[in-house]
Amino acid sequence: MKGLRSHFVFSRNQQNGVFLLVLIVLVLQGVYYFMDSNAGNAISAEDEEIERFQKQIDSIRTAKAAADTLKIFPFNPNYITDYRGYILGMNLEEIDRLHKYRAGDKWVNSA
Numbered sequence: 001m002k003g004l005r006s007h008f009v010f011s012r013n014q015q016n017g018v019f020l021l022v023l024i025v026l027v028l029q030g031v032y033y034f035m036d037s038n039a040g041n042a043i044s045a046e047d048e049e050i051e052r053f054q055k056q057i058d059s060i061r062t063a064k065a066a067a068d069t070l071k072i073f074p075f076n077p078n079y080i081t082d083y084r085g086y087i088l089g090m091n092l093e094e095i096d097r098l099h100k101y102r103a104g105d106k107w108v109n110s111a
Helices: 002-008 012-034 045-068 082-087 092-103
Strands: none
Touching (some): 082 092
């Protein structure tokens, strides 16, 4: 027990040093705890301007993404007329081939 006790015996100067160290740690923690955390978060005019620009950039990106999306309209290729084939970009040979295929009572699978 004597060997174990020797590690916990401090001189008067060492006891004062440990006490001072604990006191400094407690004071620093108290300052950190009671310090107003919102004092540095005041919104300045520059921050408001940056937010306004960021919202404007976001709205431009949203509008561009909406414009870039293609809307796919469903259609049945079995009932394409000459006009509709022309609008879809088919040439006359393709349209005639489709009409000839349909004239044989065959169906285009458009699933």
